[in-house]
Amino acid sequence: MINKSFTDITLDDIKELQQNSVKEGKSIDYKEQININDKSARKELAADITSFANTVGGDLLFGIKEDKGVIKSIVGIEVQNIDYLLQKIENTIRDLVTPRIIGLQIQVIPVLDNNYIIQIRVPQSYNGPHVVDGRRFYGRNSVGKYPLDIDEIRAKFLGLAELGDKIRDYRLDRIFKIKANEGHLKVENQGIISVHIVPMNSLVFGSPFYNLGKPDDLSLWALVSNGITTITDIDGVTGYDRTYNKDQETVGGYHHLSRKGITEIIDTTIIPYDNSLSIVLLSKYLNGVLERVRENMQKLQINGPFVIMISLLNIKGIKINYYNNGFGGRMIRKEDLLLPEVVINDFENLESQLESTILLLCNAAGLNEIPKRTI
Structure with a gap:
């Protein structure tokens, strides 16, 4: 997670991640595209988000090309109607994630005209564990998200x-x-x-x-x-x-x-x-x-x-x-x-x-x- 107040994060902070070769892992994830046009893609987004919420929280950054976990280039995502895209993201989270994740934040960081980085900050949740589509629970480790097994799910409910x-x-x-x-x-x-x-x-x-x-x-x-x-x-x-x-x-x-x-x-x-x-x-x-x-x-x-x-x-x-x-x-x-x-x-x-x-x-x-x- 970027160690900065969410609303204060700018393109310079993303460039600093690249310059310092900050590797994606338990609390940060880079993705080149965001796809929410079909149900499987929406479930994948929900899985990424709940994996952070069920673990230690973190930042999802879209519009970032990575290679072996570090930023190769900041490409941004070309969007003509950013409000429409943000609404679709929010609807996906609302429809597929239960219980609701409190304190989740979404913002866009301009790169060029109609070209943005989309950042989703997911807090560590204390009203979970959160499930995707009523079926799957996800956690996160240093190499990314993974499905929680029954013992891990039980431990989270006991916690x-x-x-x-x-x-x-x-x-x-x-x-x-x-x-x-x-x-x-x-x-x-x-x-x-x-x-x-x-x-x-x-x-x-x-x-x-x-x-x-x-x-x-x-x-x-x-x-x-x-x-x-x-x-x-x-x-x-x-x-x-x-x-x-x-x-x-x-x-x-x-x-x-x-x-x-x-x-x-x-x-x-x-x-x-x-x-x-x-x-x-x-x-x-x-x-x-x-x-x-x-x-x-x-x-x-x-x-x-x-x-x-x-x-x-x-x-x-x-x-x-x-x-x-x-x-x-x-x-x-x-x-x-x-x-x-x-x-x-x-x-x-x-x-x-x-x-x-x-x-x-x-x-x-x-x-x-x-x-x-x-x-």
Whole structure:
């Protein structure tokens, strides 16, 4: 894979691959032509793409003539209607690859007029393994793609299950720390709402550390904020609202982004001192803060899938209602309420993706449906 941000890659970077005799292998592949005019050719393209996704990710470069694995010449592909070709590539991937590969990128690099290199960047996938046409699984090694055998397929499915266990263990560890007031900042230890957004690749051995840049360039507003102060430490960056810092020791909530791309959002202000929680109000603030998470993930080029985990801690005796007027609902008899994990591919249509979670919260309060009225 070319060690450069995808959208910054130019023809000069391709020429540098040629000058340095970079050989195709596990994470890069050169092809002179792209053929998607018949089904067998489309399956071949899908096989190439899934082989990267099921292994370590990589770059497919079309318009490159190679000899013994190194670039012989940059010939480009003559295309009269580039948008039509890109659409056919996307349709091929959509129709033949399941599950969908998250974070896959396609771009064209001009060589001459109507002559392009087509680059497909395939990320290492954490929602696979991916199958071609419902039949064949492919992996990749130093000499190219190959069909996965049954043991390799089983290992990949088991690896996904182990990753799920790691994510759940991470959640429980964070909850224990938050309840013991050992979170990223000290909060009032009552009526705590915690939201964790975990990229699925963040807990894998060797996963990247992200350069978070300047905290002021990130959107680190807490669930409820009238202003924001940011601090940086070895774990990452944290934003909090000094408005709620009543005793100079605790804050009402914070928004933490770790160098692994994991977000932790804590709030103790939505559940007021009359011990009630409005589902409508919580939904409103959740939608707002998750939009800020989306902005951060996009800015830092952190790809999904993501796991969203919403927990209500120290809530025994709190009444959950539809609205602030206390109508409906009932007292919660459990100390903590850990809503099921939600896996999302991206942050599009987030409200509908979280609908089942909000419904479960309603059910926990003895309510049978999600309120239709919004704030």
